[in-house]
Amino acid sequence: MVQHRKLLLLKIGIPLKNKKPFHVFGRVFYFYTMKRTITHIVAHCTAGKAQQKTSDIFTYWARKLGWKSYGYHWLINEDGTAEQITPDDKVCNGVKGYNANAIHICYKGGWDGTDTRTEKQKEKMLELFTHYRKLHPTAWYGGH
Secondary structure (H helix, E strand, O other): OOOOOEEEEEEOOOOOOOOOEEEEOOEEEEEEEEOOOOOEEEEEEOOEOOOOOHHHHHHHHHHHOOOOOOOOOEEEOOOOOEEEOOOOOOOOOOOOOOHHHEEEEEEOOEOOOOOOOOHHHHHHHHHHHHHHHHHOOOOEEEEO
16 A cells, blocks of 8 residues: 655644644644554553553563554543553554554553443543544544
């Protein structure tokens, strides 16, 4: 598949690592080039306890699964804070066969196979999905 570049303009609110801000009419924006075509935005759960440490999740991926990259782009903590653990322009291991063109958003929880999201996690997940819907309006959105 041929990759193409998209120029993205992102409002401040979702931090981007190592990106320089610029100002337009008093608002702060980040400007960067996306090298991937995003066709899927996928919701996940960690299938663990909501209180699990991010470092424990990383250890599981590396030692148990043998992954060299992280499983998701975003991890949403029990309190609704979100950690971007993989930049959007990088591929991660969320759904085999779809990773090259997907963004993966995951909440901590789902231990018993049910939706255990807190209200704060639901709000943050909706915020992230809304953000990506604006950037990738033709992408498929769903759970895994």
